[in-house]
Amino acid sequence: MDHVVYAVIIFTLTYIAIVSEKLNRMVISLLGAVLMVIFAVLTQEQAFHSIDFNTVGLLLGMMIIVIILKKTGVFQYIAIKAAKAAKGEPWRIIVLLSIITAIASALLDNVTTMLLIAPVTLVITDTLKVNPIPFLFIEVFAANIGGTATLIGDPPNIMIGGATGFGFLDFLFNLSPVVIVIFIVTMQLLKLIYKKSMRTTEQLKEKVMSLDESKAIQDKVLLIKSLIVLLITITGFVFHQILLLESATVALFGAALLLLISKIEPEEVFMEVEWTTIFFFMGLFVLVGALEEVGIINGLASKVMDLTKGNMLMMTLLMLWISAIISSFLDNIPFVATMIPLIKSMEYLSGLNVTPLWWALSLGACLGGNGTIIGASANVIANGMLEKHGYKMGFLSYMKTAFPLMLVSIVISTIYLLIFYI
Amino acid sequence: MKKYVNAEASMHEMKLLQMGAKVEQINSKMCYVRFAIDGIKVEYVYNLNSKNKYFLERIKPYKLPVKEFETESDIVKVIEVDIKQFIKASKSKNIHTFIDIANELNVILKRFEDLYLYYNVPQNEASKILERIKTLHNDISEVQDTSERVFFEKDPENL
Secondary structure (H helix, E strand, O other): OHHHHHHHHHHHHHHHHHHHOOOOHHHHHHHHHHHHHHOOOOOHHHHHHHOOHHHHHHHHHHHHHHHHHHOOOHHHHHHHHHHHHOOOOHHHHHHHHHHHHHHHHHHOOHHHHHHHHHHHHHHHHHHHOOOHHHHHHHHHHHHHHHHOOOOOOOHHHHHHHHHHOOOHHHHHHHHHHHHHHHHHHHHHHHHHHHHHHOOOOHHHHHHHHOOOHHHHOOOHHHHHHHHHHHHHHHHHHHHOOOOOOOHHHHHHHHHHHHHHHHOOOHHHHHHHOOHHHHHHHHHHHHHHHHHHHOOHHHHHHHHHHHHHOOOHHHHHHHHHHHHHHHHHHOOHHHHHHHHHHHHHHHHHHHOOOOHHHHHHHHHHHHHHOOOOOOOOHHHHHHHHHHHHOOOOOOHHHHHHHHHHHHHHHHHHHHHHHHHHOO | OHHHHHHHHHHHHHHHHHOOOOOOOOOEEEEEEEEEEOOEEEEEEEEEEOOOOEEEEEEEOOOEEEEEEOOHHHHHHHHHHHHHHHHHHHOOOOHHHHHHHHHHHHHHHHHHHHHHHHOOOOHHHHHHHHHHHHHHHHHHHHHHHHOOOOOOOOOOOOO
């Protein structure tokens, strides 16, 4: 009994500390995880066993590939090409950059995508002398929507994939159709909101046209090597289930291969790995593992089953909407980490096919992040960069536009799930 | 924080590349060093990196032009000698005049640069300034000849 009390107290306090965002979330998650072992809720062996190393390996592998890839200047090259293809016209530029952001975000994680695309966007808006807020706002939406489409696009999907065994193609086939519809509808709505406010002069458009994309590529050999490895890695993701390989194996193979052939000092690359994210995940896995170990997750799952009477329609809609609303305001990673064992437990207790719940969780957690400025890390990064350049989105002014758009995406997801899964 | 620094560095890189530069970003440790010698602040800044290029700059009490070194240990040696010299110099009654002169010379350099970059200065006026500088050099040499040397640990590099 003591173990249950300790587990509940440690988990609740850790969760409150993480969502309050007053303290570093990684430090709190790691401290909570260690406390679970100190108070004997878990043994050290059980704690290590509860870490999903498939998720950790996938994150680490993709981070290493992106760190090397970004040194090639390929993202600058593509962005300049897009701006020139749009003939310096602001709305056309934002449409092309948003498509690039959505595709990049489906293949890389959202935060990385924003860190790559936002600096280039700010240089372009600076050249065009237009307000960068609509540009970054739309790119944030594109990143969060695009990331929903694949196994590797957003941390919640990586975690769901790690827990369920769903592969790259499972995510692609089940989520990309609705993601494409949501992206198109969102862009149309954003066009109504922002298009008229984006004006510049012919002279400034000419300045954008004079940018030379070839100058962005500093190391052609490294670019070719990186693109080949990226292609091999993505092909590996497509076929990983057929090859009987975990997604982490594919990502780590790509990372190791690129480290080998790029001849970049590994220490330089590892210095840029986001270790805080990796350790945050590891801590969370231990915290949730502790709840599982003492039977709390099973108890919660049976309560949910009692409340919904095993009605899949009700459970799916609840999962989608609750995930979306919670993810709008709170960090979606601890939420998803808690929901995963809950859904697994519901499957175990009821024998139901819970596949719709996984897609509902993914859509809700990933798209919900668009709702507020603090809803997803990509939003926080974009806002931080704007503030550093003297612009402010503001919590309420962001939410006024973003929350209704997020709700539209959840309504589309509801219709999609109702038609194809229930 | 690192994310914002990297994003800012990417923006700088893009702008500089478009200006025609070659840009190499190196992870390094920036070190600020502060001493207080008899109320006089002596401060340095330098960076350490894996490319074996080390840049040292004195920022207080007056700026020392950027210096490049081949090994890390040279930096500490230079600072060590510099500090010993300042400890000695701080005993002099002229220390504040000495600092004022050094700062004024820095201001003159900046003003001259503005003059050269913003105006088309006639040749004879430029020659006049050069003559004055030669006189100043001679004055420094004359003062050197008539003054007692007080620091022997290292020979002067510029006299």
